[in-house]
Amino acid sequence: xxxQNTSHGAxxxxxxxxxxxxxxxxxxxxxxxxxxxxxxxEFVALLGTSGSGKSSLLNLIAGxxxxxxxxxxxxxxxxxxMSREELARYRRxxxxxxxxxxxxxxxxxxxxxxxxxMRFAEVPREHRMERARAALERVGLGHRVDHRPSExxxxxxxxxxxxxxLVNHPSLLLADEPTGNLDSRTGTxxxxxxxxxxxxxxxxxxxxxxxxxxxxxxxxxxxxRDGKLVEDPAEVPA
Amino acid sequence: MKAGDLVELAGRNLRESVLRxxxxxxxxxxxxxxxxxxxSLGIGLQHLASSRLAKSGLFDSxxxxxxxxxxxxNGRRENRKTPPPSLDEGARQKMARFAGVAEVYPDVRFxxxxxxxxxxxxxxxxxxxxxxxxxxxxxxxxEGQPSREYQLISGLPMSARQLESFDNMKGEYFSSxxxxxxxxxxxEAKTLTDKPDDLLGKxxxxxxxxxxxxxxxxxxxxxSEYGAASELSVYAVxxxxxxLKVVGLVESKAxxxxxxxxxxxxxxxxxxxxxxxxxxxxxxxxxxxxxPLANNYSALIVRATRSSQVEGIENQIKQLGYNTFSLLxxxxxxxxxxxxxxxxxxxxxxxxxxxxxxxxxxxxxxxILERRREIGIMKAIGASDGDVQKLFFAEAGAMGxxxxxxxxxxxxIIGRVINFGTRVYMQRxxxxxxxxxxxxxxxxxxxxxxxxxxxxxxxxxxxxxRAARLDPVQALRYD
Numbered sequence: 001x002x003x004q005n006t007s008h009g010a011x012x013x014x015x016x017x018x019x020x021x022x023x024x025x026x027x028x029x030x031x032x033x034x035x036x037x038x039x040x041x042e043f044v045a046l047l048g049t050s051g052s053g054k055s056s057l058l059n060l061i062a063g064x065x066x067x068x069x070x071x072x073x074x075x076x077x078x079x080x081x082m083s084r085e086e087l088a089r090y091r092r093x094x095x096x097x098x099x100x101x102x103x104x105x106x107x108x109x110x111x112x113x114x115x116x117x118m119r120f121a122e123v124p125r126e127h128r129m130e131r132a133r134a135a136l137e138r139v140g141l142g143h144r145v146d147h148r149p150s151e152x153x154x155x156x157x158x159x160x161x162x163x164x165x166l167v168n169h170p171s172l173l174l175a176d177e178p179t180g181n182l183d184s185r186t187g188t189x190x191x192x193x194x195x196x197x198x199x200x201x202x203x204x205x206x207x208x209x210x211x212x213x214x215x216x217x218x219x220x221x222x223x224x225r226d227g228k229l230v231e232d233p234a235e236v237p238a
Numbered sequence: 239m240k241a242g243d244l245v246e247l248a249g250r251n252l253r254e255s256v257l258r259x260x261x262x263x264x265x266x267x268x269x270x271x272x273x274x275x276x277x278s279l280g281i282g283l284q285h286l287a288s289s290r291l292a293k294s295g296l297f298d299s300x301x302x303x304x305x306x307x308x309x310x311x312n313g314r315r316e317n318r319k320t321p322p323p324s325l326d327e328g329a330r331q332k333m334a335r336f337a338g339v340a341e342v343y344p345d346v347r348f349x350x351x352x353x354x355x356x357x358x359x360x361x362x363x364x365x366x367x368x369x370x371x372x373x374x375x376x377x378x379x380x381e382g383q384p385s386r387e388y389q390l391i392s393g394l395p396m397s398a399r400q401l402e403s404f405d406n407m408k409g410e411y412f413s414s415x416x417x418x419x420x421x422x423x424x425x426e427a428k429t430l431t432d433k434p435d436d437l438l439g440k441x442x443x444x445x446x447x448x449x450x451x452x453x454x455x456x457x458x459x460x461x462s463e464y465g466a467a468s469e470l471s472v473y474a475v476x477x478x479x480x481x482l483k484v485v486g487l488v489e490s491k492a493x494x495x496x497x498x499x500x501x502x503x504x505x506x507x508x509x510x511x512x513x514x515x516x517x518x519x520x521x522x523x524x525x526x527x528x529x530p531l532a533n534n535y536s537a538l539i540v541r542a543t544r545s546s547q548v549e550g551i552e553n554q555i556k557q558l559g560y561n562t563f564s565l566l567x568x569x570x571x572x573x574x575x576x577x578x579x580x581x582x583x584x585x586x587x588x589x590x591x592x593x594x595x596x597x598x599x600x601x602x603x604x605x606i607l608e609r610r611r612e613i614g615i616m617k618a619i620g621a622s623d624g625d626v627q628k629l630f631f632a633e634a635g636a637m638g639x640x641x642x643x644x645x646x647x648x649x650x651i652i653g654r655v656i657n658f659g660t661r662v663y664m665q666r667x668x669x670x671x672x673x674x675x676x677x678x679x680x681x682x683x684x685x686x687x688x689x690x691x692x693x694x695x696x697x698x699x700x701x702x703x704r705a706a707r708l709d710p711v712q713a714l715r716y717d
Contacts, residue, residue: 065711088622119240165619
């Protein structure tokens with residue numbers, strides 16, 4: 001079953017965005033006056049070295065963190081103006097997230113992990129199993145639904161993670177180094193999957209430091225260094 | 239998140255680290271058990287004490303006498319404008335209708351002589367009974383003759399069966415308020431025969447002085463002797479006999495104070511006593527007076543359904559113009575004492591629960607540290623602060639419910655064991671009747687479980703708030 005309701009990917013507008021962390025007396029400007037926009041349905045790669053602020057930027061767009069200054073508008077709604085409750089609702093309905101470390105709940109089976117976001121979204125119980133199985137079939141994991149994450153390979157875990165991210169039909173998929181813990185062949189499989197999801201309409205913003213991967217799949221790149229946007233891709237080492 | 243999911247996830251989390259959560263729950267159980275044990279001991283003792291007091295009959299009765307007769311036989315008349323109301327059947331009916339009054343019955347006590355027919359033929363002069371008694375109650379030993387067994391006979395209502403004195407009686411209580419039956423004190427019965435138990439079911443003769451109204455012509459010699467001076471009515475006092483069946487023997491002297499039993503040596507049903515028209519103790523005193531008690535009762539005993547109602551009823555009766563007497567409501571002080579005792583027992587019992595609640599806090603805080611990442615994941619995929627908070631609350635509440643239920647069961651078992659122990663001990667002591675000192679009422683069961691849940695939820699407040707505040711970015715940062 002194809003992932004539904006993703007034909008209208010969300011547009012993202014980032015305006016003068018800044019996030020400052022305080023570490024004792026010193027300030028760390030993880031994100032420093034960043035402005036860019038992404039059109040609905042795009043596949044954008046966010047490139048930068050470790051510590052360049054790309055994960056911080058992704059967390060701000062995911063609504064997991066609140067900006068020190070500036071605004072993030074996703075699907076015409078300003079995240080900075082949302083309450084914590086509204087942000088939670090935004091995370092469970094508009095955004096799907098995939099992490100480098102997969103972040104599946106170890107005590108739950110794959111199926112239960114995929115079901116979990118639907119519990120928070122208060123999807124009726126009778127629809128959950130069906131939708132969770134469909135999402136797992138979609139990522140090619142229909143045969144391992146009753147296994148715990150520890151019994152799966154890295155690639156399988158990331159597939160499960162993808163199924164979980166997509167089960168509530170988000171219009172925006174945020175991926176933080178999705179292939180970072182995978183070998184190149186498995187990584188390619190996952191990227192192919194994300195590419196398909198994008199083709200079906202979901203806007204994808206992927207953080208990575210692997211330039212070749214980004215060049216192969218993304219339609220556009222955004223480069224970040226020391227929390228700032230960098231115009232010239234050449235300045236960002238591969 | 240819906241309640242069903244909350245319970246499901248909480249249950250899953252509790253099972254995940256089953257040993258730690260079980261130990262915490264056992265801690266709560268021990269706390270609840272100690273609370274239940276302490277409080278049920280207090281409640282049991284209170285119940286025991288107040289039921290004993292109620293059975294004594296001392297604190298639920300009002301002794302009512304006519305307003306005009308409280309001075310001595312030669313005392314001064316009170317200067318009242320209106321004559322005090324008479325204590326007659328109408329007054330009795332009126333008092334019986336007051337709220338909280340269980341029954342009103344006359345106080346009938348009269349001296350009489352008891353004889354076992356086979357020993358003493360009906361009309362022969364009194365002979366010495368087998369045991370020439372030095373018994374205090376045989377005060378009227380007459381003109382130097384060997385003792386006649388005079389007893390104070392008391393009329394009792396059927397409700398007096400509940401009095402403590404009749405707890406261990408042999409035989410039966412009166413079959414009806416009119417039955418020609420008598421219950422003897424064992425000690426007094428010994429003055430009649432060697433084997434008092436043999437008297438049960440036998441007939442016994444009661445000789446007493448009867449005081450009855452004469453015809454208006456008043457020609458009788460008895461009338462001129464006792465009542466000639468009266469303008470109202472003329473009474474005669476003459477010896478009479480009644481044959482009664484011994485139905486019961488009571489062990490101890492009924493110490494039932496104003497509930498009529500007094501220090502009587504034998505009891506007859508109240509209506510029978512009235513029918514006999516005996517010369518009562520109070521009437522002996524009034525016999526020479528100008529105004530004998532006409533058709534009045536010498537005294538009425540008003541029994542309240544609850545001792546707490548005695549004061550109100552007593553005031554109502556006083557307003558009618560009668561004299562009243564009652565013992566202070568001792569149960570009120572008793573209740574105050576037990577309220578304080580229960581409070582202290584409750585505080586000591588709660589200490590263990592307080593310690594257990596620290597266990598909950600500790601367990602949940604540990605759980606937050608352990609599940610830091612999991613909380614971060616849940617937030618990243620859409621859990622709100624409230625969802626996370628409720629999840630931890632549900633876990634604390636579940637531990638409270640389980641701990642409370644197991645604790646009540648544990649406390650109940652402890653109670654049964656101690657009850658068993660005290661029963662065995664009391665039976666060994668012989669003179670005590672075994673009693674339950676332990677009582678676990680339903681409200682205590684529900685209250686203890688409820689209290690356990692509340693304490694658990696309070697203990698969960700801090701961990702739940704802390705988990706809800708957890709920053710998902712921080713929680714997910716480290717692999």
